Amino acid sequence: MNSRTPIERINDRILHDYGIEDAHSRGKKRISFAVTIAATNIHLDIQLKVLSADGLFDFNSLFIHDFVA
Numbered sequence: 142m143n144s145r146t147p148i149e150r151i152n153d154r155i156l157h158d159y160g161i162e163d164a165h166s167r168g169k170k171r172i173s174f175a176v177t178i179a180a181t182n183i184h185l186d187i188q189l190k191v192l193s194a195d196g197l198f199d200f201n202s203l204f205i206h207d208f209v210a
Contacts, residue, residue: 155179 156162159179166172192198 151180151183154183 155176159175159182161172161175161179164172164175166175189198193200
């Protein structure tokens, strides 16, 4: 039972957070593509969270620059 809970959380996130359940897509290829993109986004979100917690990624240093005129 404990091994099912992480999978159920991921399935819930794919279906509800990324809107796959409410999508009006037809066909296995389109649904498979949407699920693959959602799973990739979840994976990248987790990597970003881990790197930020370890101090290895700083969003502000990458995208916010102080321009001196």
